[in-house]
Amino acid sequence: MNAPAGKMTMEQLVSLCKRRGFVFQSSEVYGGIGGFWDYGPLGVELKNNIKRAWWKATVQERTDVVGLDAAIIMNPRAWKASGHIDTFADPMVDCRSCKRRFRTDELPSPESRVCPECGGALTEPRMFNLMFKTFVGPVEDEASVAYLRPETAQGIFVNFDNVLTTTRKKLPFGIAQIGKAFRNEITPGNFIFRDREFEQMELEYFVLPGTDEEWHQRWIDERFNWWLSLGIRRENLHLREHSADELSHYSKRTVDIEYDFPFAGFSEIEGIANRTDFDLARHSEFSGRSLSYFDEPSGEHITPYVIEPSMGVDRCFLTVLIDSYAEEEVRGEKRVLMRLKSELAPVKVAVLPLSRNEKLLPTAERVWELLRPHFMTQFDDAQSIGRRYRRQDEIGTPLCVTVDFETLEDGAVTVRDRDSMEQMRVPVSGLLDALREKLPSL
Numbered sequence: 001m002n003a004p005a006g007k008m009t010m011e012q013l014v015s016l017c018k019r020r021g022f023v024f025q026s027s028e029v030y031g032g033i034g035g036f037w038d039y040g041p042l043g044v045e046l047k048n049n050i051k052r053a054w055w056k057a058t059v060q061e062r063t064d065v066v067g068l069d070a071a072i073i074m075n076p077r078a079w080k081a082s083g084h085i086d087t088f089a090d091p092m093v094d095c096r097s098c099k100r101r102f103r104t105d106e107l108p109s110p111e112s113r114v115c116p117e118c119g120g121a122l123t124e125p126r127m128f129n130l131m132f133k134t135f136v137g138p139v140e141d142e143a144s145v146a147y148l149r150p151e152t153a154q155g156i157f158v159n160f161d162n163v164l165t166t167t168r169k170k171l172p173f174g175i176a177q178i179g180k181a182f183r184n185e186i187t188p189g190n191f192i193f194r195d196r197e198f199e200q201m202e203l204e205y206f207v208l209p210g211t212d213e214e215w216h217q218r219w220i221d222e223r224f225n226w227w228l229s230l231g232i233r234r235e236n237l238h239l240r241e242h243s244a245d246e247l248s249h250y251s252k253r254t255v256d257i258e259y260d261f262p263f264a265g266f267s268e269i270e271g272i273a274n275r276t277d278f279d280l281a282r283h284s285e286f287s288g289r290s291l292s293y294f295d296e297p298s299g300e301h302i303t304p305y306v307i308e309p310s311m312g313v314d315r316c317f318l319t320v321l322i323d324s325y326a327e328e329e330v331r332g333e334k335r336v337l338m339r340l341k342s343e344l345a346p347v348k349v350a351v352l353p354l355s356r357n358e359k360l361l362p363t364a365e366r367v368w369e370l371l372r373p374h375f376m377t378q379f380d381d382a383q384s385i386g387r388r389y390r391r392q393d394e395i396g397t398p399l400c401v402t403v404d405f406e407t408l409e410d411g412a413v414t415v416r417d418r419d420s421m422e423q424m425r426v427p428v429s430g431l432l433d434a435l436r437e438k439l440p441s442l
């Protein structure tokens with residue numbers, strides 16, 4: 001399969017991610033396990049940079065949002081209150097012959113009674129809950145059943161009062177959280193698009209009832225612009241309004257941000273929902289503790305409405321890699337590069353001695369030492385300089401610093417720019433400042 005112009009195919013992506021150490025199959029030596037992935041040395045850098053960019057825009061730069069890091073396992077009553085125990089399920093059928101399991105909405109037609117894989121007969125549809133179950137404590141009975149959270153949001157709702165009293169925030173204000181979520185997806189796939197273990201970045205933004213529709217629209221715009229600020233191309237993004245029959249049980253209106261994936265077309269990367277007062281009201285009801293807000297101007301206790309921008313880190317990772325991938329022809333040779341924004345690039349600066357000549361290495365190592373406290377760096381002295389530039393281009397390193405024989409004479413190095421491939425001579429004494437200027441977002 002050939003990628004549309006400037007877009008990589010899934011095969012290219014998976015192979016690049018493995019070859020360069022972005023993403024590995026989980027427990028690959030045992031044959032892997034479906035829906036679980038490990039992030040390698042470059043992957044963990046990119047993932048952390050994505051999380052940092054979100055946290056900066058959502059918490060650090062705002063005055064009305066604070067952070068939280070809640071436990072993955074909660075009192076199971078929280079999931080009864082949220083509706084997940086009763087409704088977080090997909091209808092499934094099993095094949096009586098080959099034993100494969102399918103979501104009914106994946107079958108060629110809803111009334112299919114024959115297995116699409118082997119032609120065997122299918123069972124009646126049954127609801128299959130997507131929450132992973134476990135047991136807390138030594139006894140494995142019904143009373144000790146607990147769940148791995150399928151979304152981070154509920155940890156925020158149950159802490160509403162704690163955060164309100166400790167921060168004295170006034171409406172409107174938000175609580176943001178980044179953390180793992182788990183869903184026993186029936187059909188994980190498309191690489192890290194649909195996983196069974198993934199990470200979410202969620203903001204629950206509490207507002208006065210009646211102002212919710214306006215705030216919802218503001219957050220839709222805000223979040224769309226955030227994706228643009230990551231460098232994602234506008235033509236590959238669009239908004240999709242949920243129709244009435246697909247709205248979640250808690251939602252008054254939901255708009256998804258979708259990205260045009262080469263393997264699946266436009267698909268959800270973030271959902272922005274107006275969750276009304278559903279969650280706070282339900283947790284108040286089920287816990288017996290009031291999760292309300294005293295509104296001074298009206299002199300009464302109210303249950304705030306909630307606007308929720310919710311996105312997956314892994315899907316963002318996939319989007320960023322696909323969107324920044326480029327192939328160029330340079331002097332008759334193909335060059336593959338990731339046009340990553342410098343704040344996202346796993347490696348900011350590579351230090352490259354022109355050769356392994358023993359006269360060059362100590363100087364190159366000193367330059368590397370100078371930069372390490374300030375930037376994520378790599379040192380590479382294997383193979384020709386041209387090949388090393390290509391290797392750095394492929395992982396999106398914005399700048400390369402080359403130490404050559406002239407450096408020994410004039411104390412200057414060559415700084416090469418990934419996108420323009422322009423090179424300039426910079427004295428080592430001014431190198432830090434010059435790099436900082438070229439990496440303004442750090």
Ligand code: ATP
Pocket residue numbers: 151183185192193194195196198200268269270271310311312313314315316
């Ligand atoms: P989908 O329709 O693709 O299953 P969803 O509507 O169930 O997604 P939400 O519950 O709205 O997803 O979750 C919010 C965000 O979390 C999604 O936009 C997505 O980025 C991420 N996400 C959800 N499920 C997964 C998953 N299985 N793997 C990776 N990311 C996920």
